[in-house]
Amino acid sequence: xxxxxxxxxxxxxxxxxxxxxxxxxxxxxxxxxxxxxxxxxxxxxxxxxxxxxxxxxxxxxxxxxxxxxxxxxxxxxxxxxxxxxxxxxxxxxxxxxxxxxxxxxxxxxxxxxxxxxxxxxxxxxxxxxxxxxxxxxxxxxxxxxxxxxx
Amino acid sequence: xxxxxxxxxxxxxxxxxxxxxxxxxxxxxxxxxxxxxxxxxxxxxxxxxxxxxxxxxxxxxxxxxxxxxxxxxxxxxxxxxxxxx
Numbered sequence: 001x002x003x004x005x006x007x008x009x010x011x012x013x014x015x016x017x018x019x020x021x022x023x024x025x026x027x028x029x030x031x032x033x034x035x036x037x038x039x040x041x042x043x044x045x046x047x048x049x050x051x052x053x054x055x056x057x058x059x060x061x062x063x064x065x066x067x068x069x070x071x072x073x074x075x076x077x078x079x080x081x082x083x084x085x086x087x088x089x090x091x092x093x094x095x096x097x098x099x100x101x102x103x104x105x106x107x108x109x110x111x112x113x114x115x116x117x118x119x120x121x122x123x124x125x126x127x128x129x130x131x132x133x134x135x136x137x138x139x140x141x142x143x144x145x146x147x148x149x150x
Numbered sequence: 151x152x153x154x155x156x157x158x159x160x161x162x163x164x165x166x167x168x169x170x171x172x173x174x175x176x177x178x179x180x181x182x183x184x185x186x187x188x189x190x191x192x193x194x195x196x197x198x199x200x201x202x203x204x205x206x207x208x209x210x211x212x213x214x215x216x217x218x219x220x221x222x223x224x225x226x227x228x229x230x231x232x233x234x235x
Contacts, residue, residue: 034235050234051159053227056211081234093235113235119213121227122234123159134160137204137231 001077003061005052007084010094019076019098026075030105031096032113038088046128050083050092053121057081064115068097071111072104079112081122111148118145151178151222158229161205164194174220181207182216184226204231 002018004010012033020026036048065077076098086092095112099105124135151174162168178187185207189196199205207214208227220226 052234053156053158053208053211053229056208056227059211117235118232120234121158121208121229121232123230124233125159134230135233137233141235 001062001065002079003058003065004080005054005057005061005083006080007082009082009091010080012091012094015078015080015094016096019078019096023075023098025100026098027100028102028105029096029098030102030109031094032109033091034093034113036086036088036090036092046088046126048086048088048092049125049127049132050081050086051123051125052081052083056121060120061116064112064119067115068108068111072108073099073101074104074108075099077108077112079116081116081120083122085127114141114145114148117141151176151220153184153220153222153224153226156225156227158227160230161198161228164198179219180216181209181214181218181220181226184220185216199228205229206231 016029016031019029038046061079065079068074074097078094078096080094082092095109097105097109099108118141125132126135152171153174154169154171156169157165157167174184174187178184185199189199206229209218210225
């Protein structure tokens, strides 16, 4: 399992490859790549600034992956989340899950992403020529995470 | 009792501080007590930490409920709903 919070970019192919190249039991890897969207709708250049709670962020991500492993067959998993200043189109988060079969890989990947969005302490601030503002949490993210309640 | 308080994101900005290590009065025993004590500072503290406002609290890096007990040297973080991913 790899959990990383970093400012640097990551290599998608290398990260996904590392989940299966040394493990012939892996039959499926599902991955999710989150990108910085230009939500400023073309009104000048906007950037995204990411803050996190060092220590708790990593702890929360480890707990989320551990819970996914209890629910599905997960052979390995990688979660990388970037912090600092990011431009539109830049990758911000990668969740990749290796399993024997696609069903478990898809479900665990979506579960980890839904809980990352509602439980892991990251905060986005949008910076535009007109000023900066903190991005509001979305109720739809809470509903997405609530779907997994048993 | 002394605890380490951390504030993040928008709350860090409106409180104009990221952390403090206050000596709490003896009557402050739970998270709810601590929030009451902070609200008594008035201004942004009373406004942002009012009942019904959306914020989260973690004790020693785990999300905590308001009735959680506080202990010496606990790390208590107060922050807005998260918006990562």
